[in-house]
Amino acid sequence: MEEKCIRWIGSSRKNLLAFPVDARKEAGYQLSLVQLGDDPEDWKPMRGMGMGVREIRIHKDGEFRVIYVATFEEAIYVLHAFAKKTQQTPKRDIDIAKTRFRQLRRGRE
16 A cells, blocks of 8 residues: 655644654654554544544643544645643634634635
């Protein structure tokens, strides 16, 4: 199977690069699993955002999340990456990912 490329939406790449080193390495490893067609080790579906949107959960030097969609044939799209500081995902972060996913779908039509 050919490795899918990663396309970063908005500030997602910049946000991920701001993670602490160990969390950033873990995010890269988990995304590489997705590129090879596998599931990340710790993830959950983000059903309220849209079909196929998932969240990678990273537990290194704190709590970090990477929201992505890999259902499109041409690429994996990273919608948002952020540090999670509360039990519940902040509405602001959900809204950012939802908006980017809507824009992605519109741009593909």
